[in-house]
Amino acid sequence: MPDTSVKKVDSAYSPKGQLGQKYLASGKSVSMRLWENEEPAEAKEATTREYETVGYVINGRAELHIEGQILLLESGNSWVVPKGASHTYKILEPFTAVEATSPPAQVHGRDEN
Numbered sequence: 001m002p003d004t005s006v007k008k009v010d011s012a013y014s015p016k017g018q019l020g021q022k023y024l025a026s027g028k029s030v031s032m033r034l035w036e037n038e039e040p041a042e043a044k045e046a047t048t049r050e051y052e053t054v055g056y057v058i059n060g061r062a063e064l065h066i067e068g069q070i071l072l073l074e075s076g077n078s079w080v081v082p083k084g085a086s087h088t089y090k091i092l093e094p095f096t097a098v099e100a101t102s103p104p105a106q107v108h109g110r111d112e113n
Contacts, residue, residue, distance in 0.1 A: 003028070023106055024098070031104035035097050038062075043090035051101045053081040060095030064088075073097070 009025045011034060016022050024032040043065055056078045064071040064079055066087040073079060081087050 017106065021099075026104050026106070029104075030100055030102045031106060032098060032100050033105065035095065035099070038091050038095040040091045040093055043088045046086045046088045048084050048086050049081070049101075049105070050083060051103055051105050052083045053099050053101050053105075055079050055081075055097050055099040058096040058098065060097075061092040062095045062097075063090040063092065065090065 007025055007027075011022060011024060014022045014024055014034075017033070020035065020038065022034040022036060024034055026032070038060070043063070046065065055073075057073050057075050059075045061075075062073045064073055064081070064087060066081060067085055071079060
């Protein structure tokens with residue numbers, strides 16, 4: 001039987017993760033989160049995650065440090081971080097972006113530290 005569930009999420013009531021992300025809609029194999037007005041900061045230590053991430057910059061600028069490369073992310077840019085890739089972000093100016101993760105980042109502790 002096909003999954004016929006329908007979800008609508010009002011971000012005003014979305015839970016926040018410990019890193020500041022706001023969790024949006026989440027399905028069985030993909031979820032979305034919002035990084036809203038992240039303040040400029042130095043890059044944190046690189047990490048790897050057990051999910052793939054695709055993102056879209058709404059406004060602001062950041063650097064994505066990934067596998068020895070540095071990509072400048074600006075308004076209108078989108079990006080991919082493959083599952084298992086070593087990466088970190090350096091926020092250059094107040095930054096707002098939406099990301100989708102597959103499988104959902106917040107399930108089974110995948111999104112912690």
